[in-house]
Amino acid sequence: MRVAVLSGAGISAESGVPTFRDDKNGLWARFDPYELSSVQGWERNPERVWGWYLWRHYLVGTVEPNAGHRAIADWQKDADVTVITQNVDDLHERAGSSPVHHLHGSLFEFRCAHCNKPFHEELPAMTEPTIEVEPPVCHCGGLIRPDIVWFGEALPQGPWRHAVDAMESADVVVVVGTSAIVYPAAGLPEMALARGTAVVEVNPEPTPLTPYVTLTIRESASRALPGLLERLPTLLK
Ligand code: APR
Numbered sequence: 001m002r003v004a005v006l007s008g009a010g011i012s013a014e015s016g017v018p019t020f021r022d023d024k025n026g027l028w029a030r031f032d033p034y035e036l037s038s039v040q041g042w043e044r045n046p047e048r049v050w051g052w053y054l055w056r057h058y059l060v061g062t063v064e065p066n067a068g069h070r071a072i073a074d075w076q077k078d079a080d081v082t083v084i085t086q087n088v089d090d091l092h093e094r095a096g097s098s099p100v101h102h103l104h105g106s107l108f109e110f111r112c113a114h115c116n117k118p119f120h121e122e123l124p125a126m127t128e129p130t131i132e133v134e135p136p137v138c139h140c141g142g143l144i145r146p147d148i149v150w151f152g153e154a155l156p157q158g159p160w161r162h163a164v165d166a167m168e169s170a171d172v173v174v175v176v177g178t179s180a181i182v183y184p185a186a187g188l189p190e191m192a193l194a195r196g197t198a199v200v201e202v203n204p205e206p207t208p209l210t211p212y213v214t215l216t217i218r219e220s221a222s223r224a225l226p227g228l229l230e231r232l233p234t235l236l237k
Contacts, residue, residue: 001079003229004170005072006163006188008086010177010203011221015063017056017089038151042113046143047132053146054133057107058126060089068176068221069095075229082166084159086178086185088148101159101166103185105148114142155184167191172232176202176221180209189213198236202228 009017031048035041042049065073073096075081083092083100088107092100110119117138126133136144149155163185167173173192180186180201189199189209198214201207202224210216215235217224 001229002169002171003075003079003081004163004166004173004192005081005083006085006173006175006178006185007072007083007092008176008178008180008185010179011068012063012066012087012089012091013177014066014068014220014222015089015091017060017063017087017091034151037148039153042145042150045132046113046135046145050135050143050145051126051130051133053107053148054123054126055129056088057123057146060091060107063089063091065091065095066222068225069097071222071225071228072174073097074226079229082162082170084163084166084185084188086182088146099162101162103149103155103159103163105146105156107146107148109147110144111147112138112140112142113145114138115140118147119144160184163188164191167197168195170197172236173197173199174202174225174228175199175209175213176225178203178207180207200228200232200235 036049036052069091072081072083083097085092085100085102086104088105090108111117112119115138119136138144167188170192173189175189192199193212200215200217201209201213202217202221204218204220
C-alpha cells in the first residue's frame with residue numbers, strides 16, 4: 001500500500017512546539033504571524049524575525065518526536081510511506097521517517113537574504129527567548145535569514161514535485177495537524193480527492209477540508225496515529 005502523509009504544526013504540538021494559529025499565549029502572540037513570516041516583516045524588522053526563529057531553532061532542538069511521529073515512521077514496516085510536511089522542525093526525521101519532504105523549508109538551514117549563499121556557521125544557543133536579535137552578516141554584506149518559505153514566497157520545487165507525485169500515486173492520504181488554509185500545500189489533499197483517492201484527516205478541530213475528506217478522526221495525532229494503518233481498511237469500508 002502506498003501512503004502519503006501531509007503534516008502540519010498540530011503533529012508537533014504534543015512535542016511542545018507551538019503551532020502558528022493556536023498559540024495565543026506565546027511571547028510573540030502580540031505580533032501578527034505575517035510580520036514574523038513574510039519578506040515585508042523581515043524587511044521592517046529583521047531583528048525581531050531573527051529572534052523568533054532563533055528561539056524556535058533552539059526550542060525544537062530540546063524537544064522529542066511524539067507517538068504521532070513515531071507511528072508514521074512505524075508504518076514504513078508495512079507500507080510505502082512518503083511524508084510531506086509543512087513543518088520546519090526535524091521531528092519526522094528524528095522519529096525515523098524517510099523520505100520527508102519539507103514544503104516550507106527547515107529551521108536548521110540558513111542563507112543570505114541578499115546573495116542566497118548557504119550559511120553554516122554555528123549559531124549562539126538562545127536559552128531564553130529574546131524579542132530582538134541581530135542576524136549574522138554574510139561576506140557580501142547581506143543579512144542571514146532562515147531558509148524557510150515565508151508568505152508570498154515560492155515553495156522549493158523539488159519537495160513540491162515529490163508532494164504532487166505522492167498525491168498522484170498514493171492509495172490513501174493521511175492529513176494530520178494542519179489548519180488546511182495555507183496554499184499551495186492545502187491544495188494537495190484536493191488533488192488526491194479529485195482522483196478519487198481516500199483522504200483521512202486527523203485533527204481535533206474541523207478545518208475547511210473536513211467536509212470533503214473520506215474520513216475524519218477528531219483526535220490528537222498521538223492518540224489517532226498509532227495503529228491507524230492496520231485499522232484503515234475497516235474504517236474506510
Ligand atoms: N493533533 C493533531 N492536530 C492538532 C493537534 C494535535 N495534537 N493540536 C492542534 N492541532 C491542529 C489544530 O486544530 C490546527 O488545525 O493543528 C492545526 C495547526 O494549524 P496551524 O497552526 O495553522 O499550522 P499549519 O496548518 O501547519 O500551518 C500551515 O502556515 O504560517 C504558516 O508556514 C507556516 O507551515 C505553516 C503553515
